[in-house]
Amino acid sequence: MAKQPNLLAFPNVSALARALRTYIIQCQTAGLHRHDVFKIAVSGGSLLNTLAQALLAPASSDEDVVKFNKWEIFFADERAVPLDHEDSNYNLLKTELLDKIPENMGKPTVHPIDVAHLDDTQELADQYEKVLVNSFAARDSVKLPIFDLLLLGCGPDGHTCSLFPGHELLRESDAWVAPIEDSPKPPSKRITLTLPVVTHGVKIAFVATGEGKKEIMKKIFEEANGLPCTLVNEGAGDRCTWFTDAAAVDGVSYPRRGSL
Numbered sequence: 683m684a685k686q687p688n689l690l691a692f693p694n695v696s697a698l699a700r701a702l703r704t705y706i707i708q709c710q711t712a713g714l715h716r717h718d719v720f721k722i723a724v725s726g727g728s729l730l731n732t733l734a735q736a737l738l739a740p741a742s743s744d745e746d747v748v749k750f751n752k753w754e755i756f757f758a759d760e761r762a763v764p765l766d767h768e769d770s771n772y773n774l775l776k777t778e779l780l781d782k783i784p785e786n787m788g789k790p791t792v793h794p795i796d797v798a799h800l801d802d803t804q805e806l807a808d809q810y811e812k813v814l815v816n817s818f819a820a821r822d823s824v825k826l827p828i829f830d831l832l833l834l835g836c837g838p839d840g841h842t843c844s845l846f847p848g849h850e851l852l853r854e855s856d857a858w859v860a861p862i863e864d865s866p867k868p869p870s871k872r873i874t875l876t877l878p879v880v881t882h883g884v885k886i887a888f889v890a891t892g893e894g895k896k897e898i899m900k901k902i903f904e905e906a907n908g909l910p911c912t913l914v915n916e917g918a919g920d921r922c923t924w925f926t927d928a929a930a931v932d933g934v935s936y937p938r939r940g941s942l
C-alpha cells in the first residue's frame with residue numbers, strides 16, 4: 683500500500699512556524715546538495731503570513747540559516763492581475779516576506795508572471811511554463827519539473843493552487859502550467875501549476891490553520907472524495923506533509939504527530 687501523508691498538528695501557529703522553518707531548511711539543504719540552488723513554489727493565501735513568521739525568525743544555529751541568495755521562488759498559482767494588485771499572490775508574498783528580508787539574509791530570485799499577457803490567460807500560462815522550462819531544462823529532456831519543495835495552501839472547499847473541486851483542469855496531464863478562466867473564487871482568471879507537477883515535487887507541504895479549515899480537513903483525511911487536496915495526498919503519499927494547528931484538525935480522525 684502507498685505510504686500515507688504526514689499530518690503534523692501544533693498547539694498554535696507560532697509552534698507550527700518553528701517546525702515549518704526546520705522542515706524548509708531540511709528541504710533547502712537537500713536542494714543545495716542536489717543542484718546548488720533551492721527551487722520552491724509557493725501558493726498565496728493565509729500560508730504566506732505563517733511562512734514569513736517561519737523564515738524571518740533569527741537563526742538559532744549555523745545549521746538553521748535561511749540562504750535566500752540560493753533560493754528560486756516560483757508561484758504555484760497566480761491571479762491574472764497586475765503585480766501591485768491586492769489580489770496578486772506576488773504582491774502578497776512581497777508585502778508579507780520579500781520586503782521584510784534583512785539585507786544580511788541575502789535576496790531570493792523570484793519568478794513573477796509576465797504581466798504583458800494579462801489579457802490572454804493561455805499565453806500567460808505558456809509564458810510561465812517557459813520560465814519553468816528555462817529553469818528546469820527543456821521540456822523534451824524532462825517530463826516534469828521537479829521542485830525541491832511546493833508549499834501550498836488549502837481552501838475551505840478543498841482547492842489548492844488554482845485547482846478547484848470538480849474542475850476539468852484536474853485531468854490536465856500534458857501542460858505544466860494551465861490557465862483557468864472560471865475560478866469559483868474571485869478573481870476568475872488565473873494560472874496554476876497542474877496536478878502532475880504538484881505531485882512530482884521532491885517534497886510537498888500544506889499549511890492549514892484555524893477553525894475555518896476544520897470541516898474540509900475532515901473530508902480530506904477521512905474520505906476518498908476527489909478533492910484537489912486529497913488528490914495531492916494520494917499522488918504524493920509520504921512526500922506530502924501537512925502543517926496544521928489544533929483548531930484546523932479538531933475532530934479529524936487520522937494519526938497525527940506533534941513534531942517532525
Ligand SMILES: O=C1O[C@H](COP(=O)(O)O)[C@@H](O)[C@H](O)[C@H]1O
Binds near residue numbers: 771842843
Ligand atoms: O485562491 C487561493 O486560495 C488558496 C487558499 O487560500 P487561504 O487563504 O484559504 O489559505 C491559496 O492557496 C491559493 O494560492 C490562492 O490563489
